[in-house]
Amino acid sequence: MQMHFGKRYGGESTFAWRRIAAWLWVGGMLAVSAAGQVRDARRWQVSGASNEHGAMRPKLVVLLVVDQFRADYVDKFRQQWSGGLTRLLEQGAWFRTAAYPYANTFTCVGHATISTGALPATHGIMGNAWHDRETNKQVTCTSDPSVQGTGYGPAPKAGESAFRLAVPTLADEMRFQLSAKTRVATFSLKARAAIMLAGHRGDAVTWHDAASGTWASSSAYGTSPLVAEFVKTHPIENDYGKSWDPSLPASEYLYEETPEGKAGPRGWRPGFPHPLRGAADSTKPGADFYAQWEASPNADAYLAQMAESVADGLKLGKGRSTDFLGISFSTLDLVGHAYGPHSHEVQDVLVRLDRTLGEFIEHLDKTVGRRNYVIALSADHGVAPLPVEMQKAGLDAGWIGAPDVLEKIDKALEKFPSVAPGDAGPKAVRMIDGDVWLATGLYARLKQDQMALRGVIDAVESMPGVARVLSGEELAGQLRSGDSLVRAAAANYVPGRSGDLIVMPKPYWIFGEQGAGKPQTYGTTHGSPYDYDQRVPVILMGWGIKPGEYLLQSTPADIAPTLAFLCGVTLARPDGRVLREALAQRNSASAEETLPPD
Numbered sequence: 001m002q003m004h005f006g007k008r009y010g011g012e013s014t015f016a017w018r019r020i021a022a023w024l025w026v027g028g029m030l031a032v033s034a035a036g037q038v039r040d041a042r043r044w045q046v047s048g049a050s051n052e053h054g055a056m057r058p059k060l061v062v063l064l065v066v067d068q069f070r071a072d073y074v075d076k077f078r079q080q081w082s083g084g085l086t087r088l089l090e091q092g093a094w095f096r097t098a099a100y101p102y103a104n105t106f107t108c109v110g111h112a113t114i115s116t117g118a119l120p121a122t123h124g125i126m127g128n129a130w131h132d133r134e135t136n137k138q139v140t141c142t143s144d145p146s147v148q149g150t151g152y153g154p155a156p157k158a159g160e161s162a163f164r165l166a167v168p169t170l171a172d173e174m175r176f177q178l179s180a181k182t183r184v185a186t187f188s189l190k191a192r193a194a195i196m197l198a199g200h201r202g203d204a205v206t207w208h209d210a211a212s213g214t215w216a217s218s219s220a221y222g223t224s225p226l227v228a229e230f231v232k233t234h235p236i237e238n239d240y241g242k243s244w245d246p247s248l249p250a251s252e253y254l255y256e257e258t259p260e261g262k263a264g265p266r267g268w269r270p271g272f273p274h275p276l277r278g279a280a281d282s283t284k285p286g287a288d289f290y291a292q293w294e295a296s297p298n299a300d301a302y303l304a305q306m307a308e309s310v311a312d313g314l315k316l317g318k319g320r321s322t323d324f325l326g327i328s329f330s331t332l333d334l335v336g337h338a339y340g341p342h343s344h345e346v347q348d349v350l351v352r353l354d355r356t357l358g359e360f361i362e363h364l365d366k367t368v369g370r371r372n373y374v375i376a377l378s379a380d381h382g383v384a385p386l387p388v389e390m391q392k393a394g395l396d397a398g399w400i401g402a403p404d405v406l407e408k409i410d411k412a413l414e415k416f417p418s419v420a421p422g423d424a425g426p427k428a429v430r431m432i433d434g435d436v437w438l439a440t441g442l443y444a445r446l447k448q449d450q451m452a453l454r455g456v457i458d459a460v461e462s463m464p465g466v467a468r469v470l471s472g473e474e475l476a477g478q479l480r481s482g483d484s485l486v487r488a489a490a491a492n493y494v495p496g497r498s499g500d501l502i503v504m505p506k507p508y509w510i511f512g513e514q515g516a517g518k519p520q521t522y523g524t525t526h527g528s529p530y531d532y533d534q535r536v537p538v539i540l541m542g543w544g545i546k547p548g549e550y551l552l553q554s555t556p557a558d559i560a561p562t563l564a565f566l567c568g569v570t571l572a573r574p575d576g577r578v579l580r581e582a583l584a585q586r587n588s589a590s591a592e593e594t595l596p597p598d
Ligand SMILES: [Zn+2]
Pocket: 068, 107, 333, 337, 526
């Protein structure tokens, strides 16, 4: 596949400004140290983590992603928490206005952005899946025909890796740049999350194969005896017959529960309790049970325990280097898709995740030492409300069915037989979220016939819920366009990979796999350039971080550059910036205060 990548987000002038700012900052630090803060420097050195021939950096980098965690969940639900989320908010640096600057707010895209510090136009991951023009087939962001699936149980057929990711991740750069070996372990229910967090190699890159109920990896990473041991001694099947019950008194949940427009795993009805028993007539664990288990808080708790156990076994944070531990918690996403952001299920998953994270961080305190690790927490995207709930409130919302869009394009092209001969099969061959791919060569012919191209665009723009149709090719280099929709689409436009046409929905309109009149397979989704999808928490806590609430502009692409800076590692081409306002100045008098208490 021919690929080249667009210009960096922010452009050269921003880059130059950043450099100057960085020098001013370093200069400031030197001045402070020259003023005689030697004792403070020594205090930092004693209490900070010194490793690999005395180098000053954290011993462990922990990257946590909560799939589909909207930024406003913190404001709405934090009174329900008292564990790990609360600790991160109170003891960490919390970037309250952080948001993705691009339109394709999906899991693979977000994880790749968090782990590389680059935007999709640079890192190449513009969706969870796309149409491969060479093979005329759909490929996923992690599918890799050159590797084999490996598993802790029956091995999955598909091989998966990060080979479609065009740049190294932070973990990749740590492995390569630090002179002592960096160990990399990542965990998620989703392959695309575990893989994008780790990058191209790793010691224990682990995900869950829902179809078979087994834990999996691929030959790109191998298998870990530590994961094998944990899986053997902690079979998921132990949860068969259990139930997910609400963990708070009914009065503590916000919003009234309604059953309309919800679509959970088979065997579950909207509203608690949710039995982990598969279909009503099942007698033993099967695919329905595994789907229910993944959508229950038990899965988050399991993942954290697995990560703790493997991290202990690998002795992460105890070697001469800086190690990397990544966990992506997927349950909130599964539950949010099924029941929507106002559901009691979403609130309950967060209450339970708060407890899970509390225990997880306390485990790090005991095993690695609370002065030796740095944690970052963010999300890959947010989520839209259930369209039906918006409609009931008298607001504009709805579904745009992919089959309807494809049909509309084919119909519009019937008027232009010289551009699109009628006998050659479908003209619009695939739509994945907003990206539409046309039959081979068709876009090039459309470009020659502006009337035909306008006819197609007008037809799709006449559909309910469509804000705009952009032609992909014109997006390259539009990262600083004055038009916010064009700018957002350009930030995830990848030439050769992205669609020929990009359909931008109106706010609160979401893409569905089913055409009009057919029930959709989920309750709601994400993937738009609007705030409810783009705004996510960005929180850093621990080694080198100055706690506080920060309102400066930031994006999740700033996480990797910041962590890289703390580790003394250089990222080649970050689009994000070092969040220097949240860095403790090592030699300043305030350094002591900014260290977490013993
Ligand atoms: Zn999702």
